[in-house]
Amino acid sequence: MDAHSDCNMPIEERLRAFEQICREAGLRLTYQRQEIYRELALRPDHPSAETLHQRLRERIPTMSLDTVYRTLATFAGHGLVNKIETVENQARFEADIGCHHHMMCVKCKEIVDFQWPAVDEAPLPDEAKAWGHIMAKSVVVYGTCRNCME
């Protein structure tokens, strides 16, 4: 089985998998990288780089926003985190790279994971196969969450 990290794994195991992937990829295991990964992996939400930076700065006042951006980009390049596409102009991130999709509330902007096996299992249409080589698919659903429906 491949080294991966999803929300059903205990945090220690996810951190170990993270460290292993860093080592294999030749990424130095810095304090900042470990703390950024841990902060992202610890909560099930989908923070922006800025939100993550604010959280980290409470513990680590010297952590710079640039490091958060740079590190998240590095992680995303190595498949350690996902950058989530939304209609908003601030990118959102998650450490759970298991197969799932996203629902975003158009009011509070909260993003929640969900499973949709019917879509995961649906074969890509011929049109898509003819277009080129497909590597990833992403479903984002927009609506109003229960909290925001008052």
Added chain:
Amino acid sequence: MDAHSDCNMPIEERLRAFEQICREAGLRLTYQRQEIYRELALRPDHPSAETLHQRLRERIPTMSLDTVYRTLATFAGHGLVNKIETVENQARFEADIGCHHHMMCVKCKEIVDFQWPAVDEAPLPDEAKAWGHIMAKSVVVYGTCRNCME
């Protein structure tokens, strides 16, 4: 049948539908709005606001980038155009609001429409229904297009 605009309709009809929707919504039918809509509807690609602005400025040198952004936001708010979510940080737009999905080439960033009835017809999982009221769903597939596979 609802007034809508997809790539199978002749451009004249799409422009008429556009004008009608503007009138019904109380949106003034300005020269800029008509030209921005026409420019977007005329091509099957998915330009950014900036790309669209460059195209328009060749014909209309006084067209401002702000007007393009503002107008696209207005259009999107009235369901006249789609703002497409991607992992890139520049938003992309399209005038085709018929049901379809998108493939994006990670190299050249080109976006192409495709149909995927299996996904359109798949019922949302209970998890999603329980979350709140869902209004839209978007599928984006990432890969390398034939042109970029050399």
Added chain:
DNA sequence: CGTAATAATAAGAATTATTCTTATATGATA
């Protein structure tokens, strides 16, 4: 274990993407 080489960081500047402000112009209505 200490040290050299090199990659990563912090800080702030720079860039890119988008939105706001304000004076002017234009479309819709009477």
Added chain:
DNA sequence: TATCATATAAGAATAATTCTTATTATTACG
């Protein structure tokens, strides 16, 4: 056609992200 509200152009401002550079810290190697 005059009126009035809305939309526009221009450029300033803000927001989001990336770059530059000097410094620091990790890793590999002795």
